[in-house]
Amino acid sequence: MAIHVGSPPLEGTSKARTVALTVNGEGVELRIEPRVSLLDALREHLGLTGTKKGCDQGTCGACTVWSDGRRVLSCLTLAVAGEGHEITTVEGLQDGGELHPMQAAFIAHDAFQCGYCTPGQLMSAVALLEEGRAADDEIAEWMSGNICRCAAYPNIRDAIREVRDAAGGE
Amino acid sequence: MRPFAYARADDVDTAIATVLARPDGEFLAGGTTEIDLVRQDVLRPGLLVDINDLPLDRVDDLPDGGVRIGGLARMSDVAEAPGVAERFPVISEALLQGASPQLRTMASMAGNLCQRVRCGYFRDAVSPCNKRDPGSGCAAITGFHRGHAVLGTSDKCIATHPSDAAVALVALDAVVRTRGPHGERAVPIDEFFLLPGDTPEREHPLEHGELITAIDVPGAATARRSSYLKVRDRASYEFALVSVAAAMDVRYRTVADIRLALGGVATKPWRARTAERSLLGGPATREAFAEAARRELAPATPLPQNEFKVELAQRAIVRALTALADGDEEGGTR
Ligand SMILES: Cc1cc2nc3c(=O)[nH]c(=O)nc-3n(C[C@H](O)[C@H](O)[C@H](O)COP(=O)(O)OP(=O)(O)OC[C@H]3O[C@@H](n4cnc5c(N)ncnc54)[C@H](O)[C@@H]3O)c2cc1C
Ligand code: SF4
Ligand code: FES
Ligand code: FES
Numbered sequence: 001m002a003i004h005v006g007s008p009p010l011e012g013t014s015k016a017r018t019v020a021l022t023v024n025g026e027g028v029e030l031r032i033e034p035r036v037s038l039l040d041a042l043r044e045h046l047g048l049t050g051t052k053k054g055c056d057q058g059t060c061g062a063c064t065v066w067s068d069g070r071r072v073l074s075c076l077t078l079a080v081a082g083e084g085h086e087i088t089t090v091e092g093l094q095d096g097g098e099l100h101p102m103q104a105a106f107i108a109h110d111a112f113q114c115g116y117c118t119p120g121q122l123m124s125a126v127a128l129l130e131e132g133r134a135a136d137d138e139i140a141e142w143m144s145g146n147i148c149r150c151a152a153y154p155n156i157r158d159a160i161r162e163v164r165d166a167a168g169g170e
Numbered sequence: 171m172r173p174f175a176y177a178r179a180d181d182v183d184t185a186i187a188t189v190l191a192r193p194d195g196e197f198l199a200g201g202t203t204e205i206d207l208v209r210q211d212v213l214r215p216g217l218l219v220d221i222n223d224l225p226l227d228r229v230d231d232l233p234d235g236g237v238r239i240g241g242l243a244r245m246s247d248v249a250e251a252p253g254v255a256e257r258f259p260v261i262s263e264a265l266l267q268g269a270s271p272q273l274r275t276m277a278s279m280a281g282n283l284c285q286r287v288r289c290g291y292f293r294d295a296v297s298p299c300n301k302r303d304p305g306s307g308c309a310a311i312t313g314f315h316r317g318h319a320v321l322g323t324s325d326k327c328i329a330t331h332p333s334d335a336a337v338a339l340v341a342l343d344a345v346v347r348t349r350g351p352h353g354e355r356a357v358p359i360d361e362f363f364l365l366p367g368d369t370p371e372r373e374h375p376l377e378h379g380e381l382i383t384a385i386d387v388p389g390a391a392t393a394r395r396s397s398y399l400k401v402r403d404r405a406s407y408e409f410a411l412v413s414v415a416a417a418m419d420v421r422y423r424t425v426a427d428i429r430l431a432l433g434g435v436a437t438k439p440w441r442a443r444t445a446e447r448s449l450l451g452g453p454a455t456r457e458a459f460a461e462a463a464r465r466e467l468a469p470a471t472p473l474p475q476n477e478f479k480v481e482l483a484q485r486a487i488v489r490a491l492t493a494l495a496d497g498d499e500e501g502g503t504r
Binding site for chain 1: 173176178183186190191205208209210217219220272275407
């Protein structure tokens with residue numbers, strides 16, 4: 001049977017190339033191969049080590065960042081595919097040296113022990129409020145993509161409720 | 171991770187042509203299956219064609235009261251789309267009980283249908299596995315198979331199809347629309363998923379370079395009263411041991427229409443046609459639900475560790491249908 005697709009194919013390459021990303025509002029360029037994950041680009045190439053690598057398989061949520069304001073897993077995202085999107089990491093939560101209210105609430109409520117999952121928890125916790133999924137009976141389900149090996153869950157939920165209530169809503 | 175080439179397409183035909191240009195070319199959508207399995211060395215594409223910029227992410231109403239879900243629409247967006255949440259709650263519920271919020275914002279609907287099995291021997295990249303390495307054997311049959319299938323199995327493969335959304339879509343007779351090297355076609359979703367038989371490496375009828383552009387869900391009044399029940403080892407962020415997608419219309423205590431499909435128990439999203447036939451036109455009672463469930467699971471071929479699924483599936487069917495029937499009674503309109 002004849003092939004009906006008339007478009008010419010694109011050239012793909014596995015070689016390192018210059019990739020332009022926007023991270024925490026700043027434009028950055030890095031030279032990387034397509035196989036580099038966004039997580040490795042952030043940590044190893046840009047020195048933004050706040051974002052953590054737990055499983056590298058999409059199961060733990062430690063690597064959660066935002067792409068255009070939506071929470072995603074940076075371990076399953078290719079850095080090169082991040083071109084054209086606004087990436088926000090935990091380093092981008094603070095405002096002029098002031099902790100984000102969610103960060104302050106995590107400290108106040110002792111919402112971590114080892115702290116390894118915390119950057120991912122924070123990125124999900126702030127996104128959850130944006131998504132309008134912070135009712136008392138919703139928080140656990142909508143935070144379920146972030147595993148805490150130290151089981152700080154009750155304190156994490158307390159912190160989220162405090163920020164939700166301070167913002168005056170659910 | 172092995173190196174691979176990467177290209178990003180912004181129109182459908184360029185994406186198709188670019189994959190076709192290389193025998194080891196594959197589409198890349200949300201990457202939640204693809205990148206994971208490339209890193210595990212289970213998949214070895216030479217070229218990934220990023221299709222995330224293609225304009226296929228809409229959810230549109232169809233004239234017959236159905237919806238057309240773009241192949242690149244994200245699980246999270248589809249779950250919240252008014253046309254889906256109101257007219258097809260079973261689809262929304264199945265989506266929202268799948269994966270995690272982060273994965274759902276990334277994952278596309280087409281990718282969800284094409285996701286690969288979660289069998290540990292398939293994923294470890296070394297064990298005998300007929301799906302990954304045809305002819306090498308099946309480590310699960312003699313090994314650990316607690317999560318594996320009891321329906322639609324073969325002596326070559328017993329892995330369950332992992333998708334939740336697909337179970338709802340199979341219950342609702344969705345149609346998978348594609349565009350590929352030989353033009354466009356529309357495949358009824360039940361035919362889209364293949365049983366393992368002697369060729370477990372072949373999971374769907376897509377040709378190399380054939381792109382899923384949309385999934386059509388035909389209008390069905392019954393679907394307004396529908397639900398997805400997922401039974402799993404933990405309350406959230408876990409694949410199903412057993413799941414039930416059900417839509418039912420009860421009139422004068424009689425089953426006037428019924429759509430039933432099962433997840434977690436079969437090698438493909440399992441349309442429970444035997445149970446549907448047993449129920450249609452009969453009484454909407456617990457006894458009738460139990461009898462229909464018994465008939466559906468009668469041909470099951472469990473192994474020692476997954477035998478519990480035969481009973482669990484029947485109980486889940488009864489619970490799902492009883493809840494829908496009670497809802498009908500309480501609604502009191504009929
Ligand atoms: C930890 C974890 C938990 C999960 N839990 C669940 C769960 O509970 N329930 C559930 O249903 N799913 C679950 N998933 C699976 C998840 O839903 C799928 O990985 C996702 O839907 C795949 O979509 P994607 O866009 O990321 O696909 P990709 O990974 O980009 O692609 C998957 C495959 O589909 C092909 N493909 C993609 N788009 C197209 C297209 N338009 N046309 C033709 N081929 C295409 C790709 O070439 C590739 O082979 C889970 C995944 C993970 C990692
Ligand atoms: S059940 Fe299927 S996927 Fe798992 S090892 Fe056997 S052949 Fe491979
Ligand atoms: S490191 Fe990405 S989910 Fe665990
Ligand atoms: S605080 Fe240790 S993993 Fe969460």
